[in-house]
Amino acid sequence: MESAKHAGDAAVAVSKAYGVETMFTLSGGHVFPLYDGAVHEGMRILDVRHEQSAVFAAEATARLTRSPGLAVLTAGPGITNGVSGVATAHFNGSPVVVMGGRAPQSRWGSGALQELDHPPLLKPITKLSFTATDAESVGQDVEVAFRTAVAPHRGPVFLDVAMDHLFSPSPAHEVRTQSPSPLEPDPDDLASIARLLAEAERPVLVFGSDVWMDRAEEAARDFAETWRLPVIPNGQGRGILPSGHELLVTRARGLAFGQADLVIVVGTPLDFRLGYGWFGGKEGAPLARVVHIADAPSQLATHMQPAASAAGDLSVVLWSLGAACGDAGVKPDAYSSWLSKLADAAAAATAKDAELLASESDPIHPMRVYGELGRVLADDAVVIGDGGDFVSYAGKYVEPKQPGNWLDPGPYGCLGTGLGYSIAARLARPSSQVVLLLGDGAAGFSLMDVDTLVRHRLPVVMVCGNNGMWGLEKHPMQLLYGYDVAAELQPQCRYDQVVTALGGGGELVTKPSEIGPALRRAFDSGIPYMVNIATDPQVAYPRNTTGV
Known part of the structure; x- marks a missing residue:
């Protein structure tokens, strides 16, 4: 088998196969072979002044490009400095691979510079946190890291490599990247959601960041426009309906959530930003029924019991839910008076704020x-x-x-x-x-x-x-x-x-x-x-x- 010059070459070659174009880092001797690999492979190296910025840059790259980001951190404090960035990627579901340096395995336990067992520290805020077995396994281990990071539900993965392993010869690893089959939602779940929508008088649709990350923005916009549903975006759900769109009722958020009888939340958790999933109950309205739709079963709310839920590739979910709504007899014009009320409230709020703007x-x-x-x-x-x-x-x-x-x-x-x-x-x-x-x-x-x-x-x-x-x-x-x-x-x-x-x-x-x-x-x-x-x-x- 052909050998790479060292394990750094093997790691960078696999990273490139997964679409990585930039390595974000702050210089550290434990990871020199990764820099050398980037030079050999023609990968951009962008060095920052604090490790947290390297991880934040990798995370933003993942969120903007919908391809995995890469941060390389030196051992010990380099990695602990990056923990806040990893935690942020964890909560955002951002596919980021953080490669860390590690004190030499041959000296482990003898007090080498910056000797620290990193994976246990990162385990609670990553999908996977592990150490490469040896120099020969680095290419395969890096592929496991990227494959895990991009699989639904996306998130960060941490991998460190002992310094002596990273400097050692390593076999080139052939990557056979292939997109996994999209997770199909349960048709019965979609039918249940469609029935709820057919019964609703005051529905609200929430689009969150995972709609964007799942490349489902076209399906989301089509679903909202076909069934004439008022929309409130959350996080990177912003812009799915552009500014000024007639269905965008962000400026009437309080009224929408306070008087809705059905809230369908797609691609974001039912966390503090959304009142923990409790809607309605304002001005005499009953509590709203809630539907939660996520890209993976692990993301569905467990702190409350939604009226219905579904999990799967969000493009598939939304296109299929549209078909289910047709079967359930959902009528787009049924919500026209509610939509007009929200539009009037949004216009009034905009007019009220004009003076302060x-x-x-x-x-x-x-x-x-x-x-x-x-x-x-x-x-x-x-x-x-x-x-x-x-x-x-x-x-x-x-x-x-x-x-x-x-x-x-x-x-x-x-x-x-x-x-x-x-x-x-x-x-x-x-x-x-x-x-x-x-x-x-x-x-x-x-x-x-x-x-x-x-x-x-x-x-x-x-x-x-x-x-x-x-x-x-x-x-x-x-x-x-x-x-x-x-x-x-x-x-x-x-x-x-x-x-x-x-x-x-x-x-x-x-x-x-x-x-x-x-x-x-x-x-x-x-x-x-x-x-x-x-x-x-x-x-x-x-x-x-x-x-x-």
């Missing part, structure tokens, strides 16, 4: 930022959210015109994703605008990776909502206790000067009239550029306590 208040109201941003975003812009209060407005006022163009940390809520996500977005969408929305708290986690953007010539526009505090904590603490602690940041901190010092551009904005021109300068600059906007610290994003 154009607010001349000083200090700047955060909504004015989004009013200005909406004027300069292109249809294919990739918008990334990394923050609390400030980014919450983005979830409400940024409605993508195309699917696959929205990234946020997801249900794990990990701050610091933004720079890694931005790196990946610029590589995945080289001709699109890439906009990173940062809270000033989130900026502190990863802003040093602007250096990565600069070194690799990756222009990104960063918009920082700078209110000088941890807004999600300060206001609630004051409400609860009458005081707050550990919630203050430096007012008008010059994060823009940090970006400038690292080789990018930036400016501080303190007046509403300055926002639009600053954004245009940022997009025209062709470099990493921060618009650092001092917003009113007294304004808190309005929240309820139910998650609905």
Whole structure:
């Protein structure tokens, strides 16, 4: 059998066979053969300033391209630094392979540099976490890692390789990648869902991130449009129905979820973002019946008993459910009055907010930022959210015109994703605008990776909502206790000067009239550029306590 130069060659060759184009990493001696393999195989190596950014970049690559991402981390602290990124990929169902270095097996137990048994640490937040058996097994082990990561339900896999094994000769591994047969839903489950829809008067359809990840956006849009169902997107479900679509009722979310009698949730968990699956019950309405549809049985809700559920490839599920609805006698015009009510509520909410989106208040109201941003975003812009209060407005006022163009940390809520996500977005969408929305708290986690953007010539526009505090904590603490602690940041901190010092551009904005021109300068600059906007610290994003 032909031998690779070393196990690093074998690992990278298998990665390329699974569509990996970029290795995200931070330099470490334990993994030099993987870098050498990337050089031999012509794979891009993109090095960052903190390992968490490498994993976040790999995860964003997976979410934007729907192909697996690869992060390579050196042993010990390199891997522990990446744990938050792996956990985020776990909660987002992102197919990421993290390859780690490992102290030499020949010295194991004698106190070698950064000797740590990593797989047990990663096991709870991965589909599979293991150590390569020896140099000869590396190619096969890497294939197992990728095959596991991309299988429904997708998720991260961790594999480490002992340093002495990684440097040793290893046989080339021939990969025979083949797409698994799509998981077929149970026809009886679909028939049950169709009957519920035929009986409903006030249905709502929720599209989550797995609709995008399962390449089911066409089937999802067709299902909504055929049966005239109001839609609320969640996560990367945004853009499946484009901004302005008549069935998109995001701005009437409270009314829709509060008075619905049937909520069909597709491709996202029934977690805190969706009130844990409890809908209806507002203004005299009974509790809604809930349908949960997932890409794999393991993702179906277990903390509550939905009225019906189904699992399978989401394209197959939605196309087949459409046929079942026809058999069940579902009538699209049956929901017209409900749809009109939601459309009127959405229009009223939009009209009500128009004044604040154009607010001349000083200090700047955060909504004015989004009013200005909406004027300069292109249809294919990739918008990334990394923050609390400030980014919450983005979830409400940024409605993508195309699917696959929205990234946020997801249900794990990990701050610091933004720079890694931005790196990946610029590589995945080289001709699109890439906009990173940062809270000033989130900026502190990863802003040093602007250096990565600069070194690799990756222009990104960063918009920082700078209110000088941890807004999600300060206001609630004051409400609860009458005081707050550990919630203050430096007012008008010059994060823009940090970006400038690292080789990018930036400016501080303190007046509403300055926002639009600053954004245009940022997009025209062709470099990493921060618009650092001092917003009113007294304004808190309005929240309820139910998650609905």
